[in-house]
Amino acid sequence: MNLPRLLSVLAASGCLLLTSWAVAETVPLEKLIDGAKADADDLRPKVNRNVRGQPLRIAGRAFATGLGVQTDTSVAFLVNGGQRLVAKVGLDDIALGDAVVTCEVLADGESVWSRRLVAGQLAETIELEIAGKRIVTLVAEDAGNGIHQAPVNWVEASVAYTGEAPKAAPVPGRKEDAYILTPPASSTPRINGARVFGVRPGHPFLFTIAATGERPMRFAAEGLPAGLTLDGDTGQIRGVVPKAGTHRVALIATNARGTDRKPLRIEVGEEIALTPPLGWNSWTCWEAEVDQEKVLASARAMVTTGLAQHGWVYVNIDDTWQGERRPPTHALQPNQKFPDMKQLCADIHALGLKAGIYSTPWITSYANYAGGSADNPEGTWTKWTGAFDYSGNNVKPLGLGAYSFVEVDAKQWAEWGFDYLKYDWRWNEVPETERMAKALRASGRDIVYSLSNAAPFRNAAPLSRLANAWRTTGDIRDTWVSIKSIGFTQDKWREFARPGHWNDPDTLVVGKNGRPWGPVMQPTRLTPDEQYTQVSLWSLLAAPILIGCPLDDLDAFTLSLLTNDEVLEINQDELGRQAAQTLVNGRKQVWVKELADGSRAIGLFNLAAAPQEVSFRWAELGLEPPARVRDVWRQLDLPASDGGFVASVPRHGVILIRVWPTAR
8 A cells, every 4th residue: 555545544544644754643523613613504513413413324324423513504623733634424314305415625715625415325535635724614505405404414524633733713704706796886976875864853954965976066956845955065954844744855966977866855754764774883893992083984984985975874883982970960971982972973974974872771781881771870880790691581780770861861862963873682672662762752863773682573563663773683793604594584574664664684794894893804704795695685675784894994895895876776765665585496585675666676596505597487576577677786787588587696696686667
C-alpha cells in the first residue's frame, strides 16, 4: 500500500496520522460542534443520536458515533491545526421515502464536496484535505421537495490534526459573488416615497419630498392645506394642520433635465404611519457603543448616500441610551452618551428626517439599562448583577415594577422631538400596550408606536388596533435559516396588516452587521441572492423596513439593494395590503400582493439548495393574462404570455415582477 493511501486508512480508522513526520491526533466531529452555534431551522444537532433522539441508522446500518441534524441545518468548526476530514453522511432511516437532501462541505465559504442524497441510500464517504483552511462548514439542505424536517446523520466523522486542536465555530457565510440588478437612477427628476401621509390634527407636520435626479433641484406643491409651507430648496413640508380632513396635493420636482409630478394624499385624522416605516436602527451596528455622534453621523449618511432621496426617513436609537430619573417629573433622562436629546432631534429634523427612541415597560431593559417602571415612586434604578430570566414570564428585573412612568416618559420624548418608539418586552400583553398607546396619543406629538418582540399571535387583534407595528418574531439573524423561517411564515398574520398597522418581521440583515450584534462589523452571512430575497419579501409583506448595517459604510451592492425605487414602491403602496402566500410546491413559493393601481406584485421564490424553475398560470393566481409584465429589480419590461409565467430562480433567490391588467 502506498503512503498516501496508508495515511488515509489510518485517519479514517482514528489511528495516528504521520504528517511532516509529526504525530497527528484525531478528534471526533461530534466533539467539535456546539449546538448553540449551529444554524438550525428547528431541532438542534444531537450527539450519537439522530435528531429525534433515536440510534443512528442509514440504509439499515447502525452507527455508534456521529451527529444527527435536521435538514436545513449547518454546523461549523475552526480548522486550526486540522489536516484531514473523514466522514460518512446519509439520511436517517426514519426519513420519509421521498425525502431528497443536498449535503455539502464548505471550506472558507466555498464548496469542496457536495452530493444529492435520497432516503434509503447508503452513506456517502467523505475524505478531504483541510490543511490551511480556516473554517469548515457541514451543510444539509432540502433539495426541492419541501421535506425540510428530514433527518441527516454525519457519522464516523473525525478530524486529524497537529498542534492546535480544531474547535466549534459559528456558521459563516457562503462565498458567492455579488451582482447588481438595480439600474442607476436617472438624472431627470423622479419623485419617490409614500403617496399618502397621515398626521393628527394640531400636531407638528414634517414630510420631505424624496426625489432622485441631478441637483440642484427645486420643489413645489399644489393644494397644500392651510398651515403647511414648503421649502422649495429642500422639499421639506412643515407646519400644523388644525382640523381633520383629506387633502390631495400635487408634488413637483424640477431640475435642468426636466420635471416630475406625483400625487400625495394628506390624511389629517387619527391614523398615522399610513405606509410602512422606512429607516435605520442602531442596535445591529453599535449595540451599547451607540452615542449621540454616531446617531447623528448615521442621519447625515442617510442624506449623503442618497438613501433619503429614495424615501428612507427614520433614524432610530435602540437600547442603552437610558440614564437616571430626575425630579420633579421623574421622566427618564439620557446617560452621558447622549448629552442633548433635544438638539439631536432638531439636527435630524433639519435634515428632513425623523428620530426614534427605545423603551420597555420592564424595570430593566434587555441590555441592562433603566426601563419604564420601578419598585419605588422615584424610579431609582440599579444595574442588575444577577442572572436574567429571558422567558418572558415577568421575572424581575425583566418584569414590571410597582410604579410605571409611561406618561411622563412619553411627554419627555415628545418634548425632545422624537417621532418613533420601539417598545420592547416579552410578551407584548394588551394592558401595557394600551397604556403606552394612550400616553403617546396624549403627548402632543405623532410618535409611531412599534412593539418588540415576538408578539403572541393570540394578541394579534388587539395589538393591531393599538400599535402601528408589532414584531411577529424573535430577533432575526443574518443566516438563510433565519430569513426563511421568519419571512415565509408571515401569512397567518396577513389579516391584521392595513394602513397605519403593520406586521414587523424584524430588521434587514444585509450589508455589514455586528455579530452577534455590534460594534465590530462583518459582512452579512447572507449570499447576494438571499439578500435579494429578504428585501423582496419584506416589500411584498408591506413590512416596516429598518436597515441594520452602518450607513456610512455601504458598498455598491448594498446601496443598490436599498435604492431600487420600483421595489420600495411595492412596500410603500398606499393600499397597504400584505402579500398572500398563493402557491407552494415543495421549495418553490409564489407570493402575490395587490396594489392600489390594480396591478399585482408577484414574487417567485426558490427555497431550495439548487437553481429551479418556478412557474405559474395566471388563472392559478386568480388573474387574467396581463397587458404588461415588468422585472422590478432590473426595471425592465418582459414579454407577456397568455398562459402564465416561468423563470429560472437561483438557489435561495427570487424573481420579482409586477403585472398590470388589460384596460377595459
